[in-house]
Amino acid sequence: MPVDYTAKLNFRPDSTIIVLINQFDVTQAKVNNKKKLDVIKSGAAAAINYAGLELGSLPHVKVINLVDSLNLPVNTDSVKLIAAKNKANYVMALKGFSADIGLSEISNNTSYYNTNTTVNFVLYENNGIYYRKLDGKSVDPQSEQPYMGLIPTLLIHPTIKGNKQSIKTSAEHATENALQDYFPYTITHNRPLYNDAIFLPAIKEIQSGNLKKADSLLQPFLQDKNPQIASKAAYNLAVVYESEGDIDSALDLAQQSSDKYKNEFATLILADLKEE
Known part of the structure; x- marks a missing residue:
């Protein structure tokens, strides 16, 4: 039997402006491989852009995205200053992002892998003082392959380097998880x-x-x-x-x-x- 629930958290009852910024330093990911770093950067950008789409779908909410999705520079400006400049009620910053592909289980001579992604947002009020942490995670089925023994399975497996789209999709799911309290939902x-x-x-x-x-x-x-x-x-x-x-x-x-x-x-x- 489906049960509909209203959102647990709400923004202002009238019009609300939210500015999106990036405060995640991609070098913190400690990834030396350039291709892997590019995937992490793409995943982080996907998380921010998806947050903008999700929040923008809420009634009376306008989103201003200040993030350069291509280069993903860190915004070090004062949150209070950003809010004032854009006449915003809130500033939401991506503070952390991580992603990998790991072994999920071994069953019936098959190895199963998942994409594991976490996002860490912070929603600041326009005074820059009060804030709410919005953390999300997602575990998504990624691929499967014949089981070749434990050691080969651990050594030869899919990595984030060749799976940019998988990481971006999982980043969106993690973002949805982080923002879930602001949306109505149905449980059956x-x-x-x-x-x-x-x-x-x-x-x-x-x-x-x-x-x-x-x-x-x-x-x-x-x-x-x-x-x-x-x-x-x-x-x-x-x-x-x-x-x-x-x-x-x-x-x-x-x-x-x-x-x-x-x-x-x-x-x-x-x-x-x-x-x-």
């Missing part, structure tokens, strides 16, 4: 429901998406003298409220279900809800 839960005969009319309404009707059908059972019936009704209602995105009410009903009669369904949904 396959929650079981107590399907006792007395609950079947409510379950039918849940499956049809008529959650308000299901709510009204389940409410009377919360007062049932049989604690198991009341507990099951409370759990089913918790699923209804979760589906509506009302996490506080879902937590309350899940806790009621557990308190009335200890059950595994309530325990599982409580654990999930506390993380959301």
Whole structure:
């Protein structure tokens, strides 16, 4: 059952201007090979550009990208000065970037490799004092090849040097991960429901998406003298409220279900809800 959630963090309710800059010194990557260095630089630029696209898609947000994607020079200007010059509310800087390709697993005589990427952004307020760290990472399947023994597998494997596009794509995924709290999202839960005969009319309404009707059908059972019936009704209602995105009410009903009669369904949904 899909559950829609609003963004956890928000920018200003009216128009917002965000300036993107680069404060990542590519020489910190400690890469001596020129081709590998070029790939790292391309990945870092891809992360910044994708951040601009993502943030620019938010309502009332304008992005000003000051980054030279080709050369990726480090911007050492004062954040406060950059914000003032561009009349910006925020300045977001890329502070760190790393990427490699590593062995994921060996299965059925096949070696599997992943692209592993991390990004480190900092979102400054226009005063240059207050900030929020936005770190992201991504692990993406990269390739597979016949297993030739442990030593050859560790010595002969894909590297970032010949996989620029793979690194750029993974950089975008890591950036998406870093910015996820600013975007609404959907989680699909396959929650079981107590399907006792007395609950079947409510379950039918849940499956049809008529959650308000299901709510009204389940409410009377919360007062049932049989604690198991009341507990099951409370759990089913918790699923209804979760589906509506009302996490506080879902937590309350899940806790009621557990308190009335200890059950595994309530325990599982409580654990999930506390993380959301």
